[in-house]
Amino acid sequence: MAGFLLSLTDISITFGGDPLLEGANLDVAAGARIALVGRNGSGKSTLLKIAAGGVEADRGERFVHPGATVRYLPQEPDFSGFKTAEDYIASAMHDDTEAHLVTVLMESFGLAPGIALDTCSGGEARRIAIAAALISKPDILLLDEPTNHLDLPAIAELEERLRQASAAIVLISHDRRFLENLTTETVWIDRGKTRTLNRGFKEFEAWRDKTLEEEETARHKLGRKIVAEEHWLRYGVTARRKRNMRRLGELHAMRKDLREARRPHGTVKFSAGETKSSGKRVIVAEHISKAFGDKKIVDDFSIEITRGEKIGIVGPNGAGKTTLVNMLTGALTPDAGEIKLGTNIDLVSLDQRRASLKPEMRLADAIADERGDWVTIAGAKRHVASYLQDFLFAPEQWRAPVSSLSGGERGRLALAAALAKPSNLLALDEPTNDLDLETLDLLEELLAAYEGTLLLISHDRSFLDRVVTSVITTDPDRAGGWRAYSGGYDDMVSQRGLAPGAEKRASAQTAAAKPSATRKPAQPQSQTKLSYKEKYALETLPEKIAELEDKVRALKASLADTSFYDRDPTAFNKTAEALNEKEAALAAAEEEWLTLELKQEQLGLGKN
Numbered sequence: 001m002a003g004f005l006l007s008l009t010d011i012s013i014t015f016g017g018d019p020l021l022e023g024a025n026l027d028v029a030a031g032a033r034i035a036l037v038g039r040n041g042s043g044k045s046t047l048l049k050i051a052a053g054g055v056e057a058d059r060g061e062r063f064v065h066p067g068a069t070v071r072y073l074p075q076e077p078d079f080s081g082f083k084t085a086e087d088y089i090a091s092a093m094h095d096d097t098e099a100h101l102v103t104v105l106m107e108s109f110g111l112a113p114g115i116a117l118d119t120c121s122g123g124e125a126r127r128i129a130i131a132a133a134l135i136s137k138p139d140i141l142l143l144d145e146p147t148n149h150l151d152l153p154a155i156a157e158l159e160e161r162l163r164q165a166s167a168a169i170v171l172i173s174h175d176r177r178f179l180e181n182l183t184t185e186t187v188w189i190d191r192g193k194t195r196t197l198n199r200g201f202k203e204f205e206a207w208r209d210k211t212l213e214e215e216e217t218a219r220h221k222l223g224r225k226i227v228a229e230e231h232w233l234r235y236g237v238t239a240r241r242k243r244n245m246r247r248l249g250e251l252h253a254m255r256k257d258l259r260e261a262r263r264p265h266g267t268v269k270f271s272a273g274e275t276k277s278s279g280k281r282v283i284v285a286e287h288i289s290k291a292f293g294d295k296k297i298v299d300d301f302s303i304e305i306t307r308g309e310k311i312g313i314v315g316p317n318g319a320g321k322t323t324l325v326n327m328l329t330g331a332l333t334p335d336a337g338e339i340k341l342g343t344n345i346d347l348v349s350l351d352q353r354r355a356s357l358k359p360e361m362r363l364a365d366a367i368a369d370e371r372g373d374w375v376t377i378a379g380a381k382r383h384v385a386s387y388l389q390d391f392l393f394a395p396e397q398w399r400a401p402v403s404s405l406s407g408g409e410r411g412r413l414a415l416a417a418a419l420a421k422p423s424n425l426l427a428l429d430e431p432t433n434d435l436d437l438e439t440l441d442l443l444e445e446l447l448a449a450y451e452g453t454l455l456l457i458s459h460d461r462s463f464l465d466r467v468v469t470s471v472i473t474t475d476p477d478r479a480g481g482w483r484a485y486s487g488g489y490d491d492m493v494s495q496r497g498l499a500p501g502a503e504k505r506a507s508a509q510t511a512a513a514k515p516s517a518t519r520k521p522a523q524p525q526s527q528t529k530l531s532y533k534e535k536y537a538l539e540t541l542p543e544k545i546a547e548l549e550d551k552v553r554a555l556k557a558s559l560a561d562t563s564f565y566d567r568d569p570t571a572f573n574k575t576a577e578a579l580n581e582k583e584a585a586l587a588a589a590e591e592e593w594l595t596l597e598l599k600q601e602q603l604g605l606g607k608n
Contacts, residue, residue, distance in 0.1 A: 003029065004027045004028055004029050004063070004065070005028050005029065005030055005032075005064070005065045005068045005139055005140055005168055006026070006027075006028040006051060006062075006063065006064050006065070006068065006070065006140050006168075007025075007026070007027050007028070007061075007062075007063040008024065008025060008026040008027075008047070008050060008051055008057075008060065008061070008062055008063075009025055009060055009061045009063070010023050010024075010025065010059065010060040010061065011023070011024040011025070011026075011047065011050060011057045011059070011060035011062075012024070012057060012058050012059040012060055013043075013046060013050070013055070013057045013058045013059075014058060018192070019192050020043045020046060020192060021043045021046065021047060021057070021189070021192050021193075022192035022193060023060075023192075023193055024043070024047055024060075024189065024192070024193060024194040025194050025196075026047060026051060026170070026187060026194065028051075028140060028168050028170060029168065030139075030168055031166070031168055032168040032169065032170070032184075032185060033168075033169050033182055033183045033184045033185065033200070034168075034169065034170045034171070034183060034184075034185045034186070034187055035171060035172075035173070035179045035182075035183040035185070035186045035187070035200065035201040035204070036048065036170055036171065036172045036187050036189070037172075037179075037186060037187070037188050037189070037201070037204065037437065038188060038189035038190060038436075039190075039436050039438060040406070040408035040409075040434075040435075040436040040439070041406075041408070042189045042190065042191075042192075043189050043192065044144075044172045044189055045074075045075065045144055045172065047189065047194075048072070048142050048144055048170065048172060049072070049074075050062065051070075051072075051142055051170065052070055052072035052142050053070070054072065064140075065139075068139040068140060069136070069138040069139050069140070070138055070139070070140045070142065071092075071133050071136045071138035071140070071141050071142065071167075072142045072144075073129055073130065073133045073141070073142065073143045073144060073146055074129075074144055075144050075145050075148065077125055077126070077128070077129035079117040079118075079125070079128075082117055083116065083117060083118075084114055084115060084116060084117060085106060085111055085114075085115045085117060085120070085124075085128045085131075086102055086106070086113070086114070088117060088128060088132055089102050089105065089106070089128065089131045089132045089135055090102050091132070092132040092133070092135050092136040093135055093136070094135065094136055094137035095137075098135070101135050102131075102135065105131040105134060105135055106131060108131075108157050108161075109127040109130065109131055109154055109157060109158075110127070110153070110154065110316075111124065111127055111128060111131070115128075121149075122149045123149040123150060123151070123154075123317055125149075126146070126148060126149045126150060127150065127154055130146060130158060134161055134165070137166075137167070138167050139167055139168065140167060140168045140169075140170070141162075141165065141167040141168070141169045141170070142170050142171075143169065143170070143171040143172065143173075144171075144172045145172055145173055145174070146158060146171060146173065147173055147175045147178055147459070148433065148434070150459065151315070151316045151317040151459055151501065152314060152315070152316065152459050152461075152499055152500055152501055153316050153499070153500070153501030154317075155175070155178065155459065156499060156501075159178060159181055159182065162182055163181075163182065169182070170187075171183070174432065174434075174435060174436060174437055174440060174460075175460055175461075175462070176201070176437070176440075176460075176462035176463075177460075177461040177462045179200075179201035180200065180201050180202040180462075182200075183200040183201045184199070184200045185197070185198055185199070185200065186199065186200065186201050186203075186204040188204070188208060195211070205437075276344055276346075276424065277307065277344065277424060277451075277452075278307055278342050278343065278344045278345050278346075278424045278425065278452070278453065279307070279342035279343035279344055279345075280306055280307050280342070281304060281305075281306055281307075281340075281342045282305050282306060282307055282309070282341070282342045282345065282425060282453045283303070283304070283305040283328050283329075283339070283340070283341060283342065283453075284303075284304050284305075284339070284340040284342075285301060285302055285303050285304075285327070285328060285337065285338075285339050285340075286302050286337055286338045286339075286340075287300050287301070287302055287336065287337040287338075288300075288301050288302070288327055288334040288336065288337030288338070288339060289301070289334060289335050289336040289337055289480070290320070290323055290327060290332070290334050290335050290480075291335060291480070295479075296479045296480030297319075297320035297323050297324075297480055298320055298323065298324055298327065298334070298480055298482060299478065299479065299480030299481055300337070300481075301324070301337075301481075301482045302337075303328075303472070303484055305328070305453060305455075306453075307342075307424075307452075307453055308451065308452070308453060309453055309454070309469055309470065310447065310448075310450075310453070310454040310456065310467055310468045310469045310470075311453075311454065311455055311456065311468060311469070311470050311471070311472060311484075312456050312457075312458060312464045312467070312468035312470070312471045312472070312488070312489065313325060313455065313456065313457045313471075313472045313473070314457075314458065314459070314464065314471060314472075314473045314489065314492075314500055315473050315474040315500045315501065316474070316500060316501035319474050319500075319501075320480070321429075321457045322351075322429055322457065324472070324482065325427055325429065325455050325457060327339060328455065329341075329347055329349065329425070329427050329455070330347075331349075344424070345424065345425055346422055346423050346424050346425065347423065347425045347426075347427065348418050348419075348421045348422075348423035348425070348426055348427070349418070349426075349427040349428075349429075350414055350415065350418040350426075350427070350428045350429060350431055351429050357402045357410060357413065357414060357417075358402060359401065359402050359403035360401055360402070360403065361401065361402050362398065362399055362400065362401060362402075363384070363388060363393065363397055363398050363399075363400055363401075363402065363405075363413060364384040364385075364388075364398045364399065366402060366413055366414075366416075366417045367384045367387060367388065367413075367416060367417050367420050368384055368420075373385075373398070375387055375420050377420060384398050385398040387416065387420065388413075388416065390416075391412045391413070391415070391416045392412065393409070393412075393413075406434075408434045408435065408436065410434070411431075411433055411434040411435050412435070412439065414431075415431060415443070419446075423452060424451075424452035424453065425452055425453045425454075425455075426447075426450065426452060426453070426454050426455070426456075427455040428454070428455070428456050428457065428458075429457045430457055430458060430459070431443065431456070431458070432458060432460045432463055440460075440463060444463065444466045444467055447467050448466070448467060454467075454468070456468060461489045461490070464488055464489040465488035465489050465490055466488075467488075468488055468489075469486075469487070469488075469565075470484055470485060470486050470487065471484070471485045471487070471488065471489060471491070471492040472484050472485075473485070473492060473496070473500045474500050474501070476496075476498070483496075486559070486562060486564065486565040486572070487565050487569075487572065487573075487576075491565070491572070491573065491576060494573070494576035494577055494579070494580050495559055495576045495579060495580075497579075497580055497583050497584070534596055537592065537593075537596060538593065538596045538597070538600065541589055541592060541593040541596075542593065544589055545586065545589050545590060545593065548582055548585055548586040548589060549586060551582050552579065552582050552583055552586060555575055555578055555579040555582060556579065558575050559572070559575055559576060559579065
């Protein structure tokens with residue numbers, strides 16, 4: 001045990017009913033990167049709270065290495081006793097001499113100076129809590145859903161800082177890409193027990209599926225063995241039956257094992273209430289624009305969306321993703337330009353805040369729009385209690401108020417309500433929030449098979465790659481600009497060169513690396529002219545830059561062909577990679593040329 005920074009051994013805890021955790025274990029070594037995974041309600045957060053010392057187990061042992069510090073990031077941070085973000089983050093400082101890191105971390109996560117904790121949004125609260133956890137520099141960092149409410153730039157910043165951190169890390173997350181990029185070990189909580197895979201999350205799902213298949217095979221064999229034993233008892237020789245009481249005892253034990261075995265939790269049964277097909281052209285937007293005050297949200301954007309397209313909308317928080325979708329679906333009128341919706345459109349929307357779920361309403365009312373207790377799904381009339389069972393709600397919960405649900409349950413209920421309605425156009429705003437990985441799998445399958453048109457706002461990179469056929473994201477070259485790219489999230493990044501929002505982060509890092517404005521860069525004392533190599537580069541770089549610009553234009557022209565990806569995805573991806581390489585080479589050549597021009601000017605040589 002002493003070889004670990006933190007160990008939980010034989011942990012059991014019950015909150016009424018069946019044990020939530022029964023004989024669970026967790027060992028955290030120095031430098032560990034552990035993904036803690038399991039279904040919603042399996043006990044992941046409880047185990048993390050026990051590891052943090054915030055919850056006491058009914059049975060088991062918690063060991064923390066003497067002198068090791070533990071920092072826990074809960075899903076809902078407690079800011080009691082603090083007024084501003086600076087105060088809260090500074091209170092967690094590892095070293096008083098590092099006060100400047102408060103400002104650095106706040107800027108890195110896009111937090112404005114002086115932000116008040118009692119008025120901050122959910123996303124801001126999450127970023128403030130993350131900054132405090134990072135500045136504390138603990139030996140062990142326990143993170144519960146750290147990417148919830150974060151946009152893509154903030155996720156990228158967090159991912160990079162965790163990758164560089166020296167702390168041992170245990171994290172719970174539904175973001176596959178985040179887990180794949182960071183973890184080297186996986187602990188799976190299943191039916192109260194923990195199983196450990198000494199590899200990262202990237203290999204977990206295949207291992208989990210194989211484990212469950214082997215378990216089901218063993219259960220089937222046990223059932224067949226019971227049948228054989230019952231046959232022997234029924235038709236065997238009477239004397240033999242009397243003599244072999246041991247065999248009878250074994251049969252009773254097998255029956256007990258089969259009866260008491262805790263099977264895997266059920267799976268959500270997603271089905272969308274699709275209606276008649278829409279017209280071929282679903283949405284046509286021509287030069288639409290929208291601004292709020294002086295801030296341009298959408299500026300001169302045009303697109304044609306056809307039946308069956310699945311489009312992801314991504315970008316930093318505050319970029320205007322929801323505004324853009326509301327305009328495209330006709331819920332918001334543009335300041336300029338025109339939106340044309342096609343024929344036979346049946347739109348169903350799912351908003352990010354789940355505003356349609358009122359705390360006092362019954363679950364049945366959310367499904368049936370308060371028009372009774374029956375719904376029609378795919379042409380079949382069903383009672384809401386039966387339909388809710390498909391989404392893992394107990395039969396008696398249909399009368400319960402929405403306020404009694406957890407975050408994950410609210411997410412499932414919102415999806416159940418949206419998918420119960422007939423549609424041929426789905427507009428989903430962050431549908432993956434609070435869903436576990438298994439439920440995400442099923443939602444991906446449903447949306448991939450959905451024959452209607454999909455507009456999907458999401459920060460989940462893996463989910464986007466598995467579902468969408470094209471991506472709309474922010475244009476880095478102008479305020480309010482948006483661009484459409486063929487393919488999934490990774491295809492978009494390859495064509496764009498940077499993830500959405502990364503421009504600001506890269507700019508801030510460049511600025512931080514520059515010398516202070518009050519201090520001039522040191523000049524070489526002995527150099528009075530350009531070297532032969534520098535002079536040659538200055539003369540030849542313009543031609544090289546022109547050649548690279550021509551190649552970049554040609555590659556962009558190829559990628560602009562909207563049918564390219566559908567025709568040959570492999571060639572499309574290779575072209576996108578080539579574009580990324582040429583753009584990087586062009587940027588490097590331009591930077592080198594500019595550096596030499598400035599050097600020549602500083603040396604007072606003028607242009608040759």
